[in-house]
Amino acid sequence: MEGYKYSDACQLAGYNHSFSLTNSEVYQKQLKDKLALLPKNSLRQPVVEKILNQLINLVNAIIDEKQGWVTREERLNNQFEIRIELARELKQSKDERNETYRKQRQRERENAQIVKELETSYGLRPTRNNIIKWRLFHEINNEDKKINAVCLYCGKTFGINDALSGEMVDVDHIIPRTLFFDDSQNNKILVHRACNASKGNLTAYDFMKLKGEEVFKEYIDRVEFLYNQKIISKVKRDRLLTPGNEIPDDFIERQLRETQYISRKSREILNQICYNVWSTSGGVTEKLRKLWGWDDILMQLQLPRYRELGLTEEIVIENSDGSLQKKEVIKGWTKRNDHRHHAIDALTIACTEQGFIQRINTLSSEKTRNELYNEVKDIKFNEKLTLLEKYLIAQRPFTTEYVKDKVSQILVSYKSGKKLATKGRRIIQVNDRKIVAQDNILVPRGPLSEESVYGKIKIIEKDKPIAYLFENPHLIVDFRIKELVEARLQQYQNDVKQALKSIKKEPIFIDDEKSKVLEKAHCYVEKYVIKYPVESIKPNEVDDIVDEKIRQIIRQRFNSVSKESDAFKEPVYFDEQKKIPIRSVRMFTGLTAVEPIRWDENNNPIAFVKPGNNHHIAIYKDENGNYQEHVCTFWHAVERKKYGFPVIIENTSEIWNRILANPDIFPTSFVEKLPADKLQLTYSLQQNEMFIMGLSPEEVQEIIQRKDYSLISRHLYRVQKISTSNYMFRHHLETEIDDSKEAKVSKKFINIQSMKSFFGYNPVKIRINCLGQMVI
Template sequence: MKKTILGLDLGTNSIGWALIEMEDDQPKHILGMGSRIVPLSKDDNDQFSKGQAITKNSDRTARRTTRKGYDRYQLRRAQLTQLLRDNGMLPEQMDEHLIDLWKLRSDAATEGHQLTLPQIGRVLYHINQKRGYKHAKSDDNGDSKQTKYVEAVNQRYADIQTKHQTIGQHFYQELLSSRVKGGKDYYYTYRIKDQVFPRAAYIAEFDQIMRIQKEFYPDVLTDELIDSLRNRIIFYQRPLKSCKHLVSLCEFEMRPYKTKEGKIVYSGPKCAPRTSPLAQYCAMWEVANNITLTNRNNERYEFTLEQRRQIVDFLCKNKELKVTHLQKILGISKKEGWYGGKAIGKGIKGNATLNQLREALDGKYDQWLEMPIQIDDKVNVETGEVVKMVSEEVEQTPLFRLWHAVYSLQNADELSKTLQDKFGITDKAVIDALCKIDFVKPGYANKSHKFIRRILPYLMDGYMYSEACEQVQIKHSNSMTREERDARQLSEHIELLPKNALRQPVIEKILNQMINLVNRLQQEYGQIDEARVELARELKQSREERDSAYKAINQNERRNKEITAKIEEIGIRPSRSRIHKYRMWEESRYQCFYCGKTIDLAQFLNGADVEIEHIIPRSILFDDSYSNKVCACRHCNQEKGNLTAMEYMESKPAVEFEAYKQRVAEAFEDKRISKTKRDHLLWRRADIPQDFIDRQLRQSQYIAVKAVEILQDGIRKVWTSGGSVTDFLRHQWGYDEILHTLNLPRYKQVEDLTEIVHYEHAGQEHNEERIKNWTKRIDHRHHAIDALTVALTRQSYIQRLNTLEASHDAMEKQVKEAGTQYNEKKSLLEKWVAEQPHFKVAEVTEKVDAILVSFRAGKRVTTPAKRAVYKGGKRTVVQTGLQVPRGALTEETVYGRLGDKFIVKYPLDHQSMKPENIVDPTIRAIVKQRIAEKGKDAFKEPLYSAEGMEIKSVRCYTSLSENSVVPVKYNTEEQPIGYAKKGNNHHIAIYQDKQGNYQEMVVSFWDAVERRHYGIPAVIMNPKDLWDKLLNTELPQTFLAKLPKDDWQFVLSMQENEMFVLGMEEDEFNYAIEAKDYNLLNKHLYRVQKLSSKFYCFRYHTETTVDDKYGEVKNEQWSFKIGKAFRASSFEALFRVFPHKVKIDIMGRITKA
């Protein structure tokens, strides 16, 4: 029976794939292999690997928020201008000196001082520019910096209130007191910039100004005008938009139904807020039921239901449950050696909602902290069964009502009134404390209140979460029975994930690329019968785990460097194995872990009478990890044989056994060994999980579950595979050396890049030429080889690895029947794996050599869009036909202009600040003198001008030209006053003029967007046709000047990550394309790495790095010589290699572009 199997190797920015055909469980054909690369910026890749939030979306949101704020300020300013003009209050000029403006503002708020109407208008204009800090609940996030900032803001207001001053009067007095004379003018050293006041201070100042000036202009400054100025313009604050439509439906309670158009949509209750008392109480029970304790003998503590209830009660009354608290509740001591894992070690968070409210109420209104849980018997409408369920009345309990008021009422005045009227809470301190609580920010749980009410009774009976779900006939995982799997309807086309469906752009990109690939493969080869997926470690880890792993890797690298130096000190050559040995020697305190005999380091490193010992023998457990190895003397290793460490030590006298357990306990408590190694050291054969490998394959992270769920939509059987299994099988089948073999001929062209390695095999000496510092990870095709190994992996292999001991006889029989001669050093498992069906190395090598690495195309310049708003909870489209740029139009820095030169302000210690570029000659001389005197420490101490003013920043000339910047900021007369540098280059187009000369056009992303804005293609391939269309249009001359001339002929264009075949003449290239000679095209395929004017850099398509480093040596010339890179600095150099632009589709197929 034939079937097709797809193997997938998913990484953060790559997909390796292999599609094979099997017949009667024997591999017949490799239908296709490939590597798909999704380029990520270095920042995105690093941030994801480090466990940091990808900041791209949040950064864009922050910048968009800033732009919106500025836009709204401009709207307020325009409305203020119009209102002042209508009432004869608009000032003719606004160029007052700093001190004069603050004097005017101070006088406006001084009793008996009359200002003219235009002067009042000028003061209002000034207040409108900065209207103070407005406190929001979200600012109370526990951040000490934020808290100190708010305290400082409020303290400034308290200080001026004590002095009976307004903001204007305060700043005017401070400026006067800091006045110094310099030459003919006066200067003011007081710095207003960072002196932030609360919004209330500005409103108070406004009210005082209006009260005083109204006495002189009662007919103009009417109550209606003052109200418009105060509440509708200057201090107008738009209410926050509702985000309820973004809250997810509860996956356990939502139900599908069809619309009139036949579209399936879902309806049901939404997920409950995470701070809901019911959600918090449910979480406490989940946590309490999940706590497990094991002792030094690996025995598990048996909790009673009453103890679980005591734990929940403690969590509801305290902010945190620590190990000491748990020990007290259970009545156990530290000496007994009970261990509860990392979660308890770090402390389990208590009921945040209840604890916050209790703290705010301060013991004065504790009746509002009650939430009695009433459990009723309900009849399940679908099954007719009687089930337990928490009564709906729980939402009317005092605690729930108080929480809901604080949660839903964001306005402090409204909440204060509600607390007094409906809850009888009148204490001002309590009200203020409750108003500061933000129950919205923590977000939402993954369950609705309705579902929580269904499972809570079972959680309270001591069931684990999964067991409680089973009690209410709910599956909390996506696992299926064979009947369910065979009965389900498969989709012909898997739908792409909607934008922001996962709220994680890195993972969203890679999963959508996976969907595109699977759809194309099924379109080409028909229905795929089975898929196996291996996910990169980073994709399987949570954000916290990635962060922890990143820190551990860095720490290990530093430690390994220290160990390397120590090994070299004793005259031994360091290696990866010896570094591991050294670490084992240290963690065992320089002795055999079993008998306690002192171990000589040199002997251990050289393998003399001391060995690395597998705690659980490899014949019993498939685990060759560091966690399953210890330092042991040869005598103990041989005597232990096929026993586990625990079984071996139990056979020893009681004194030795107790000493062993003590060594394990001390090593674990001192954090010299991990919990995993501790467990291995304490496992008897019966303790080893029978599904040890399966447990490693289970995907608990949402992303892993999502990947399987997506594939199950279009493929009947979907399995997951683990990295350790793939590595083992790949090595035993000989696939490890394929990429080295393919790359060696290129590297041999440079003598310094290879070396002769001597080794012994079967009693004979051998010499082999190897690439120095070789790793498969420098070649993108390693993803495809891994995917092939994954595709060849069978569930039966996993089963054998799970039950090595039980499978021993069957494996031995199969190996003997095969009759293959093996090295005696190979284990039975290694021999058995080598006999399993797989493709020959030569066949795989040929397929890998034909792989053309596929890169995801660069994003579009713009995308069509429409603008929608939500009115009354309904989405309403208010604007269509928009073109949205798909990147940054300009760089962030804003430049000024002085004559024909562009200038920018730098802090004195900025790395781009060059003294010779400083605009002011006097300041330039002062800065140069300081640098001459103190060198690198020039600006550690303040620098002052001749007038005594501190110099903190300087204006500098730049080398920017008119063509490289665009105006982005304008004054009230619509004249440009601020400029920004255009964004990165979008592409470079090369044309040929009438004389046959090549002409280059460097098109920035700004220019490309501008072209799309006017309905012109970003890349212009037919200049004459374009100019014919533009004859009757009225476009700006500045734009038309940036277009290619009408008599130019398009030759080619280059954009980052576009693919080119280099070094093949026209006839040879055409033949290779027609013949689909991928093995030949593979040698000449390059991608565009980076571009600038007459500087074109290409990188060989299989290369994963671009740093041209070989070990610790950086050498570009080596890269050019072995074909890893190509660079052209002229038209002649570029066309000498016959550049042919091509397209590589997602399946790695090539076509002319």
């Protein structure tokens, strides 16, 4: 029996297949009021769990009826939809992410190099077009392989000057932009202008096919030759061999499929509170953001601040129609330096309609092109734009000025200070098995991330003098010597001085014949070590590498490269067969005081943290009205909790009354680190707390009352790190820790080193919730 295809059947039955999610089944599903957080350890990947729980918290805050942003009625009546797109960083594993960043940085560095070269060697403006021409030329011109740049259409070679400065050579889209959505280098080649003049809307393959069998065969041979010589990538070769009727139309869909587990899982979660959940892909977002004129917003917002400081410059840019225009830009600017670029992406994603994606996917179909044409035929456009671009521009939902105004009001929220401690167990390792040694103890959290956990190793230091041996008998390597020294110490009731004195009259012999007198011996020395990723090592740190062989290998590597930054472009191997890559390296830390956090079965500590991590800084006012600073380490904060004290102590007298009433309970080491008696707290600073800095008390009060987020944003800082008389505040929009002079003058950070300067900024603490709203 012959039936209809599902899509046809849907159409006959009145459903729109392309929106087949919207069938009645979906609507019968009950929507939840709120999303439940994922239970701890319910997913195998804790990082994924954390990301998804952040999403859940945010969505719950948005649909909170009190906020009134999205009501239950609206959701039930299908009046809104959710569009999701993973931030590019989240789509990838940590390694892939580093790889992406590395490539990005590399490309930026290369571009900077190309810009220099274009200006100095060729006297050319470094326009986008010239940069891509330079890249495409060097892609196919390989001196090592003795391959000259060649026009793939006619087979004749051309030089760099022809490519760059002349009117002779053009950048050609292998598959025309009118048919396919790929503006990357993979879809571009350099060819003679004369050779592509009649190409029009044909793919390179179809165009060459028209030129007769012989010419066509030569073209195919040229493409395959460049591919076999590893001059061009597989993607580029495939593009060069694609006939018009085989243009991949799954470009977008393929990307969607690639979004992995997080994306699937978040869709699944969000479907519990919303009928329509869509995913979009980064490629579309980027394109739309650009076409809608939202790409430059962040720089425009930051420009005045930088201009004042002389950190801007004027460049000449090329408009899409080829005309030139002067433009003021921030030196070295990239939007990734401003957290708000995620917000602009999110807005773009929210404004992406399913229809856009559909049209992009079916760009090669006549029907779509007719639709697009009808949409834009009455609007005036720059004629260099493609039909698709014109259509998408016509769909722009908000003006650039409007978006700019809204973006200026964004306040970035940070996860507040790390949780201090949780109830937990102490797990120890016994013969490869983990067992619970202690239950229900306070387990400190926060700085116990893998990076900050140290190990302790024993290394041998040769020929330590006898005085050292008597002071550190437990460190002596030779068991016999150790016994002899310990015996002598015992003879003198462990009085090191007396024992040492005795040596002169009565030396210790280390052999039975009494011929060798003990003068020195090898000792163990305990050193704290930590693992670092190999790429993070600098040449001057090589000496701190614990393992001697690895130390040599890394040193050799640094010696073999001309630039330090090239050192780890290629993997480093431990063995000559290159089977064992070195990924991380144990390094000495130079630390002497650390606190144990993990123990072996004999209760010997095996992992440590630096106690130097400060939990908070409290600023107290004493009876005379003077201010004093009190630093509370992470460790002490845990202890305060253990003894039932408030972690941040507001009124120190209460604490001291309790201590004086029961002095025996509290160890001196604990009491010593408490703030003095009769102090009143005026400020406390914890990592990631938010402060308005640098406004007068009246101004602060006014902007808080008016909720002038745009002005608050300019003066909003988070506590980045704190130590004795050194508080680092970082502007809330900054994504990078940049401690350069320029960063200082542009107030990307404020470094405070005295109480006077702290009060000079009139700091006012405010809280920003996860929706970016100020909470007092």
